[in-house]
Amino acid sequence: AQSVAQPEDQVNVAEGNPLTVKCTYSVSGNPYLFWYVQYPNRGLQFLLKYITGDNLVKGSYGFEAEFNKSQTSFHLKKPSALVSDSALYFCAVRDIWGNTPLVFGKGTRLSVIA
Amino acid sequence: DSGVTQTPKHLITATGQRVTLRCSPRSGDLSVYWYQQSLDQGLQFLIQYYNGEERAKGNILERFSAQQFPDLHSELNLSSLELGDSALYFCASSVESGLGILNEQFFGPGTRLTVL
Numbered sequence: 001a002q003s004v005a006q007p008e009d010q011v012n013v014a015e016g017n018p019l020t021v022k023c024t025y026s027v028s029g030n031p032y033l034f035w036y037v038q039y040p041n042r043g044l045q046f047l048l049k050y051i052t053g054d055n056l057v058k059g060s061y062g063f064e065a066e067f068n069k070s071q072t073s074f075h076l077k078k079p080s081a082l083v084s085d086s087a088l089y090f091c092a093v094r095d096i097w098g099n100t101p102l103v104f105g106k107g108t109r110l111s112v113i114a
Numbered sequence: 115d116s117g118v119t120q121t122p123k124h125l126i127t128a129t130g131q132r133v134t135l136r137c138s139p140r141s142g143d144l145s146v147y148w149y150q151q152s153l154d155q156g157l158q159f160l161i162q163y164y165n166g167e168e169r170a171k172g173n174i175l176e177r178f179s180a181q182q183f184p185d186l187h188s189e190l191n192l193s194s195l196e197l198g199d200s201a202l203y204f205c206a207s208s209v210e211s212g213l214g215i216l217n218e219q220f221f222g223p224g225t226r227l228t229v230l
Contacts, residue, residue, distance in 0.1 A: 032216045043116060043204055043221030044157075051216075090157060094216055101147070101170045102216065106156040 002027045004093045006105035013081045014113050021076040021108045023091030033074040034092040034102065035065055044090060050074060051096070061085070081112045117141065118222035120205050126228045132193040135225045139186055139207030145169070146188040147208070147219060148180055152201040163188055164210060195229045202226050 003026045013019045025031055032051055036044040048059025055067045065076045076089060091105040117140035127133055139146050148160040150173075159172035163182035174180075177195075182188040192199060203226075206219035 034218060036221075041223075043118070043223050044206075044219075045116070046218040046220065049218055096216075101159045101162055101172060102219070104157045104159075 002031075002093055002095055002100065002103050004091050004103055004105040006089075006091055006108045008108050009106075010109045010111065012111045012113060015083055016080050019078050019081040019085070019110065019112070021089050021091075021110060023074045023076065023105060024072050025074060025091070025093040026072060027093060027095040030096040031074075032094045032096050032102075033065075033067065035059065035063070035074075035076050036090045036092065036104075038088040038090065038107070040087075047076070047089075081110075083112045083114050086110055086112045116220040116222065118205060118207050118220050120203075120222035120225050122225060123223065124226050124228075126230065127195060128230055129195055129197060131195050131229075132191065133195065133227065135190040135192070135203055135205075135227075137188045137190070137205030137207075137222060139188070139205075140220055143207035143209055143220070144186065145208045145210045146182055146186070147206040148174075148188070148190050149204040149206065150201045151204060151224070155201075157204075160190070192227070197229050200227055200229045 034049045035047040038044045050057045050067045058064045088107045092102045119138045121136045144165045147162045150158045160174040162170040180190045202224045204224045206221045208217045208219045
């Protein structure tokens with residue numbers, strides 16, 4: 001079975017500081033990994049994905065994520081946080097060879113304080 | 115704007131009633147997914163359709179059903195509604211390559227269902 005964990009319900013960071021939103025996963029084979037963001041009263045928006053290749057994936061709005069196979073992690077990062085980054089962030093995973101749907105984490109609420 | 119449309123935006127109804135939520139996927143997307151988002155359960159996958167056929171089923175109650183029509187729009191039917199069915203219901207669509215490659219999903223704005 002595949003699963004994903006976002007260990008922090010809430011992350012607070014000051015504007016201009018680097019931010020990290022954590023995600024760890026469990027799949028039987030190799031993973032597809034995604035990050036989505038949800039702004040208030042909106043649907044989820046795709047940020048970035050990892051399928052294969054370079055462990056550092058760059059996405060929208062200056063976000064990037066680092067795939068670490070040994071630690072089964074896919075943490076989302078941004079060098080300098082903006083107040084407008086405040087939102088709910090979801091990590092999602094699926095086994096690369098499976099035919100099962102994407103499994104989403106419970107989400108991490110990011111609050112960037114001016 | 116993701117290109118996925120959902121109607122209605124808000125729905126308020128009573129327990130025991132039946133409602134239908136509608137989704138139109140992005141142009142060219144053959145796959146449609148339905149999700150339920152509630153405060154205590156997070157984002158739960160309900161069901162996926164691909165080109166009119168059911169492809170995968172998640173935590174969907176027997177009181178709920180869905181279908182995808184020839185024009186690729188999809189409807190989610192919720193019946194015998196209970197208070198606990200109050201949630202945000204999202205539809206998403208994606209391109210399927212047919213080779214098992216998983217492409218990103220594009221989400222609609224959601225339908226907020228309130229059961230009183």
